[in-house]
Amino acid sequence: MSEERSLNFLEQIVEDDIANGVNGGRVLTRFPPEPNGYLHIGHAKSICLNFGLAQKYNGQTNLRFDDTNPVTEDTEYVDSIKADIQWLGFQWANEFYASDYFEQLYNFAVELIKKGLAYVDDSTAAEIAALKGTPTEPGKDSPYRNRSVEENLQLFADMRAGKYPDGAKVLRAKVDMASPNMHMRDPLMYRIKHAHHHRTGDAWCIYPMYDFAHGQSDSIEQITHSICTLEFIPHRPLYDWFIEKLGIFPSRQYEFSRLSLNYTVMSKRKLLQLVNEGHVTGWDDPRMPTLSGYRRRGYTPSSIRTFADRIGVQKRDNLIDVGLLEFCIREELNKTANRVMAVMDPVKLVITSFPEGQTEELQAENNPEDESAGHRKVTFSNTLYIEREDFMENPPKKFFRLGPGLAVRLKYAYIIKCDSFEKDEAGNVTTIYCTHLPESRSGADNSGLTVKGTIHWVSAAHAAQAEVRLYDRLFSVENPAAEEGDFKSFINPNSLQVISNAMVEPSLLEAKAGDRFQFLRKGYFCVDQDSTPGKPVFNRTVTLKDTWAKEAKKS
Structure with a gap:
């Protein structure tokens, strides 16, 4: 019996709250994305x-769009x-938007003004920053900090009415300009922004700042556990202050x-640069760390959930190896993906001992990891395509594939031996000539001959041509955002290789966008949305093995 996973610190908090009857044992979380880019x-x-x-814990989760910045959304x-999602x-x-609460948030702000806890400031952004102080020196009061409640109410109403241009005034909370926490030094609550909002149109020209909108939106929805990332730790005292003062x-x-x-990079600003400057084809480019990119590349929802579970929940930032994510999808596809044969760099192979024009239907196992996957038929003939790298004119001693006088097994078929080959004027091998052992057919081999190598192939007369896109890591350095200089200068020039004349089993002409396969000896691939009838396009999801780990050991 496997040992149960211990609780992470958030699960422990929730269990303690339930045990103590906090909020009646109710659990309501929220996911609050800003709609200014695609999820990664x-x-x-x-x-x-x-x-x-x-x-x-038998609770619920709200989706709430933090749409308080109309310019980017x-x-x-x-x-x-x-x-x-x-x-x-x-x-x-429930599906909510921060903009659903604009009127209520405005009223909360008015309430704080009436309590003497908020004021309108005419200072410029530079002046406010100069008066903020430093982490080791207290800030100084704004000259507008002691305006009367009546004046602040009128000015705030005038801000809402559109009487002032962008940047002319802000509303600030009156907290503590000497606080050691810089976020508590009279933080901004509202700014003027004459911009069209994707939901409220032109109804508003003042918009709440994140720190004011977030906690109050949580409170309005009665969220029990508002889970944020570590950079929001210094914001928590302000989160609590607003809630306490508003009661x-x-x-x-x-x-x-x-x-x-x-x-990779995770900043939405940097990802937007990659898209806008044409370094990738769009938000769903399979090299992007976006969920739409992973989906298009062939990752499954369950592999990403498994990855999230395996990395766990920590209180300390660290850099996770993308190899773990690749392991999760590789592990899943090994169990679920049907095996097929695809030749990326084809060279012709003629079996002179097999009658020209004759074919055989061979039984091929779809997935050795899944008996229920069954079998399919593959057509064998005397003219095949094999991988160019599976033949060497002058093979070294431990080369267990094809070369003059060498024998290999063709997957699902026969043992063949190379007799001769032809080259073109440039010295490239164009045709390989072999003979086969009729008694060596897979599943009924009584030839008595053992060979060390097995290679894949497709019948030349029956194969379908396909485009194959070999995707790799988008950046050539481990942490591009931390490097000096422009992060885009570290883009991996080999992050995409397009093969336009791959030859694949004809059964793949029936595959639909999103279908996943293991190309024998090559990796895991899925059908791309760019596929058209008669011309499939495949994206490499992940290699069969972690080739980057191997390269790292070499260096």
Whole structure:
């Protein structure tokens, strides 16, 4: 019997709250993305954590879009976020938007003004920053800090009415300019922004800052456990201060480490640069760390959930090896993906001892890891395509594939021996000539001959041509965001190799976008959305083995 996984610190908090009857034992979490880009693998960890906690303790999770910045937000991102969450296998209890609460948040701000806990400041951003002080020196009061309640109420109403241009005034909370926590030094609550909002249109020209909108939105929804990443630890005292001063439902904030993955970048700003500058084909480019990119590359929702579970929940930031994510999908596809034969760099092989024009239907196992997967038929003929790398004109001693006088087994078929070959004027091998042993057929071999190598092949007359896209890591250094200089200068020039004339089993012409296969000896692949009838396109999901680990050992 396997030992049960110990509780992570968030599960322990939830269990203690339930045991102590906090909020009546109710669990309500939320996932609050800003709709200014596509979700990436880091968001997947947060999604799995928030939804997973709620599921484990019979609770619910709200999806709330933090749409308080109209300049960067778009309904395209809203739609993509919803699709990604559902693809991962989760469903939210309620769909909310911070903009749903704009009126209520405004009223909360008015209430704080009336309590003498907020004021309108005419200072510029530079002046506010100069008066903020430093972590070791206290800040100085704004000259506008002691305006009367009546004046502040009028000015704030005028801000809402659109009487001032962008940047002319802000609303600040009156907390403590000497606080050792810089976030408590009279933080901004509202700024003026004359911009069209994707949901509220032009109804508002003032928008709440994240620190003011977030905790109050949690409270309005009566969120019991508001789970954020570690950089929000210094924000927690302010989160609690607003809730306490307003006397509203006491949502609580807890923090965990964000997911940082090597050989990529996770900043939405940087990802947007990659898209806008054409370094990738879009947000769903299979090299991108976005969920739509992973989906297109052939990753499964369950492999990403497994990855999130294996990395666990920590209180300390660390860089996770993408090799673990690759291991998760490799492990799953090994069990579930049907095996097929695909030749990436074809060279013609003629079996002179097999009658020209004759064919045989051979039985091929779909998946040795899954008996229920059954078998398929592959057509064998005297003219095949094999991989160019499986033949060497002058093979070294331990080369167990094909060369002059060498014998190998053709997968599912016969043992063949190379007799001769032809080359073109440039010295490239064009045709390999072999003979076969009729008594060596797979499953009925009584030839008595043993060979060390087995290679894959396709029948030249029956093969279908396909485009194969070999994707690799987008960056050539482990932590591009931490390197000096422009992060884009570290883009891996070999992150995509396109093979336009691969030859594959004809059965793959029937495959649909998203179908996944193991190309024997080559890796795991899925059918891309760019496929057209008669011309399939395949994306490499992951190699059969971790080739990067091997390269790292060499260096």
